[in-house]
Amino acid sequence: MQGRFKLYFHPQSRAAVVRWMLEEVGADYELVPVDFEKGENRSPEFLALNPMGKLPTLVLPDGTVMTEVAAILAHLADCFPEAGLAPAIATPERATYYRWLFFAPSCLEPAAVDAMMRKDSAPLPKRALGWGSYDDVIDTLEGRLAAAPYVTGTRFTAADLGLGATLWWLSMFGAPRLQESAAIKGFVERVTGREAFLRHRQPA
Ligand SMILES: N[C@@H](CCC(=O)N[C@@H](CS)C(=O)NCC(=O)O)C(=O)O
Known part of the structure; x- marks a missing residue:
């Protein structure tokens, strides 16, 4: 899949699971650090992306925002079929x-x-x-x-x-x-x- 993913990130959070998946599929991605202590996940800018104020928050290359680890894993597996991380549909x-x-x-x-x-x-x-x-x-x-x-x-x-x-x-x-x-x-x-x-x- 072409394009760069943007992962809002804190190393001690579920965003790390998504980073692992981005590494598995060989995606091009950047990490945007989010400091929980400074309340950066509660800033108006962040809440506009994810009103839950939670990580992971992933922006896809086309600008679509995704949250929820399991949904993100499923989508990335489908976007990178060559990585072989999802069985064929309807099997x-x-x-x-x-x-x-x-x-x-x-x-x-x-x-x-x-x-x-x-x-x-x-x-x-x-x-x-x-x-x-x-x-x-x-x-x-x-x-x-x-x-x-x-x-x-x-x-x-x-x-x-x-x-x-x-x-x-x-x-x-x-x-x-x-x-x-x-x-x-x-x-x-x-x-x-x-x-x-x-x-x-x-x-x-
Ligand atoms: N249902 C979400 C859970 C996300 C979640 O709870 N993230 C935690 C970090 S592991 C978080 O952002 N906590 C910061 C906060 O709630 O202030 C998922 O499965 O992705």
């Missing part, structure tokens, strides 16, 4: 890819944040929560990752990138059970051993 592999691509932000992330940060010990009913319970989420992930090296089988895709990045940072924040799971630990080691992962960790 069983594509269905499985979407399933796990969205599992990270809709189940894993909220379940982990709830498990780690909620002070009130009263458990919420499983049926009221999209993620059911943290243990259900981790059991489900373990089952998948014990069965195959990557979520769609033997090939690394953008879904592995999104899930792997989330598991990686949750492990660093001490989310329960992740360090004790051989399947999850092995998966995180596999995806974070990629060259593009190492490149995205270089100072901006």
Whole structure:
């Protein structure tokens, strides 16, 4: 794909996941530093791009603004088919890819944040929560990752990138059970051993 992407960036934010993806696909991109401490993500200029005041915020070469990690990963995988990070449309592999691509932000992330940060010990009913319970989420992930090296089988895709990045940072924040799971630990080691992962960790 021609043209330059502009990624509003803070190294300790989900924008780093998008930077990893830009490295994977070999995109031309620039980073625009955003200082949370100075409130730059709450400036009128930034809020005009993303009224949520959040990163990642990515401006595509044609000026379209994208937010939401999983949506950005899916779009970049489609824009750079030569990188081979998305299975063909309307195949069983594509269905499985979407399933796990969205599992990270809709189940894993909220379940982990709830498990780690909620002070009130009263458990919420499983049926009221999209993620059911943290243990259900981790059991489900373990089952998948014990069965195959990557979520769609033997090939690394953008879904592995999104899930792997989330598991990686949750492990660093001490989310329960992740360090004790051989399947999850092995998966995180596999995806974070990629060259593009190492490149995205270089100072901006
Ligand atoms: N739903 C968003 C989450 C974005 C998000 O929460 N970003 C955090 C950084 S990791 C942020 O910008 N926080 C700054 C703030 O809320 O002030 C996504 O999946 O991309």
